[in-house]
Amino acid sequence: MRLDRELACQEVVELMTAYLDDVLDPLDRERFEEHLVFCDGCSNYLEQMRATIVLAGHVSLELPPALEERLLEAFRGWRGS
Amino acid sequence: MEQVLSPEDERLVDGLRAGDESAFVALMRMYGAGMLRVALMYVSSRAVAEEVVQEAWVGVLRGIGRFEGRSSLKTWLYRIVANTAKTRGLREARSVPFSALGDETGDEPAADADRFLGSGERFPGHWSVPPQSWAPEGQLLGQETLEMVAREIDRLPPAQRAVITMRDIQGFTSEEVCNSLDLSETNQRVLLHRARAKVRSALEEYMR
Amino acid sequence: MAGIVIAYKFLSSGRIAPFTGFGWPVGEWVDAGGIDPCRHGVHACSVHHLPIWLDTELWEIELGGEVLEQARKLVAPRGRLVRRVESWNAVLLREFGLACLRRTRERVGSLPILSGYVADVGRHVVGGRVPLGAFAAARAAELRDGSRGYEQERGSQAAWLAERLGLERADVV
Numbered sequence A: 001m002r003l004d005r006e007l008a009c010q011e012v013v014e015l016m017t018a019y020l021d022d023v024l025d026p027l028d029r030e031r032f033e034e035h036l037v038f039c040d041g042c043s044n045y046l047e048q049m050r051a052t053i054v055l056a057g058h059v060s061l062e063l064p065p066a067l068e069e070r071l072l073e074a075f076r077g078w079r080g081s
Numbered sequence B: 001m002e003q004v005l006s007p008e009d010e011r012l013v014d015g016l017r018a019g020d021e022s023a024f025v026a027l028m029r030m031y032g033a034g035m036l037r038v039a040l041m042y043v044s045s046r047a048v049a050e051e052v053v054q055e056a057w058v059g060v061l062r063g064i065g066r067f068e069g070r071s072s073l074k075t076w077l078y079r080i081v082a083n084t085a086k087t088r089g090l091r092e093a094r095s096v097p098f099s100a101l102g103d104e105t106g107d108e109p110a111a112d113a114d115r116f117l118g119s120g121e122r123f124p125g126h127w128s129v130p131p132q133s134w135a136p137e138g139q140l141l142g143q144e145t146l147e148m149v150a151r152e153i154d155r156l157p158p159a160q161r162a163v164i165t166m167r168d169i170q171g172f173t174s175e176e177v178c179n180s181l182d183l184s185e186t187n188q189r190v191l192l193h194r195a196r197a198k199v200r201s202a203l204e205e206y207m208r
Numbered sequence C: 001m002a003g004i005v006i007a008y009k010f011l012s013s014g015r016i017a018p019f020t021g022f023g024w025p026v027g028e029w030v031d032a033g034g035i036d037p038c039r040h041g042v043h044a045c046s047v048h049h050l051p052i053w054l055d056t057e058l059w060e061i062e063l064g065g066e067v068l069e070q071a072r073k074l075v076a077p078r079g080r081l082v083r084r085v086e087s088w089n090a091v092l093l094r095e096f097g098l099a100c101l102r103r104t105r106e107r108v109g110s111l112p113i114l115s116g117y118v119a120d121v122g123r124h125v126v127g128g129r130v131p132l133g134a135f136a137a138a139r140a141a142e143l144r145d146g147s148r149g150y151e152q153e154r155g156s157q158a159a160w161l162a163e164r165l166g167l168e169r170a171d172v173v
Helices: A009-020 A025-037 A040-057 A065-080 B009-019 B020-038 B048-065 B073-092 B100-104 B143-154 B158-169 B172-180 B187-206 C045-054 C090-108 C116-126 C130-145 C147-165
Strands: C005-011 C042-044 C057-064 C075-076 C077-082
Touching: A009 A025, A009 A040, A009 B187, A025 A040, A025 C045, A025 C130, A040 B143, A040 B158, A040 B187, A065 B020, B009 B020, B009 B048, B009 B073, B020 B048, B020 B073, B048 B073, B073 B172, B073 C045, B100 B158, B143 B172, B143 B187, B158 B172, B158 B187, B172 B187, C005 C042, C005 C045, C005 C075, C005 C077, C042 C057, C042 C077, C045 C130, C045 C147, C057 C075, C057 C147, C090 C116, C090 C130, C090 C147, C116 C130
Parallel strands: none
Antiparallel strands: C005 C057, C042 C075, C057 C077
16 A cells, blocks of 8 residues: 555656756655655665766767778868868 | 857867868767767667768768857757768668657666565565665776676667767766757656666676 | 744754755855755755654754745755754664654554554664654554554654754744
8 A cells, every 4th residue: 555645665766867857846856855864775776876877977988990980081071172 | 049159169160160170080089979879779770870970970061160059069969960860760761760769768667676565565666675885986986897887888778878878978968968869858868767777787786 | 934934954964965965064044046055945844844854963953035834844045054953863863763663563563464564663763774664653654544644653753853852942933
């Protein structure tokens, strides 16, 4: 049975990204934070989402060298035209 | 929507217009790999995606003279590659066109259902196996962990991969992603959420 | 509500706001629009909100400007920490948990389906997860008596805190 106001962990987890983007309406945001006060599992999950974002922010992306070469050629062709 | 370009964007735009190769290389290195991931949302193969990126850059060079700065430079670049890829995807007449995105925003939970207690329990929907805390962030930031995160992102379904790349690797705002890819706020968030949740799960596994 | 309101605020160790990480100064007005302490205004508690937001440190806070009462908290445009409620500490937190346990035992201890909650509350309180124990107590009460039961249990928790912490002051002065 569910409580009137309660968010279960399963729902809290689904709201994490909206919470981090700060787009929850005030009541959901309040219920979300109310849950975090007593729930270590969800607090850990939230911290882990934050850590995941930080880690992703340190990932570097590289173009395949062959494609980079082709793009450069295209640029030089355009400049020369 | 009156937006002013950042000084850096302005310098790059001026450089590109002047045919300055270093401006082109800077932009290509900043956004080229992300643009490739956007292309992969709409076309079926890596080879075609690379062609799309090349075609898009040619479009960028042809259009840079008319670029008015009403959106940020990167939004404009990504719109061009997204539109080029969509057109190409339609031409390819793939059996699964844009619904590829629909599948990725479908009803797929972020955490495995068996991590939660069932409806007959005293705390239904609460953790049965709660996440444990990880090492402090500083210790997480090793080369090996970063490589693992990069690999996990690489393995995501195309739309999730493109959105997490733009938001978390390249620092787009949600609005910039929505504008670039013509996504609704909700779809953007669902894709990002699924993507982050999968990377988080993989990290959890790795920390054990 | 307008004028100066005296309220309470739970903070993590070192006067850190639990959700935003904002470090609260003592005695200085903090403007919600300025450095964005809680992003949507300064959050604080009336006595009856306290059991929901338990944390390590309890502070008395003055709220300024238009104070809104949301379902489970007060929100104001600015606030100023006045003094720490020193009597709030780990020992009292545990006693608070044991009081939740006693009430839960009285309320549902003899009911076949709900009596399991007594053990849950006990386990959490003894394990140092008092806020979870207090929630479990309120959940058990709601399952027996509906949302009125939930409010009743949270009300008892608030009354216990007010009495033991000497928070007799009217919220609005």
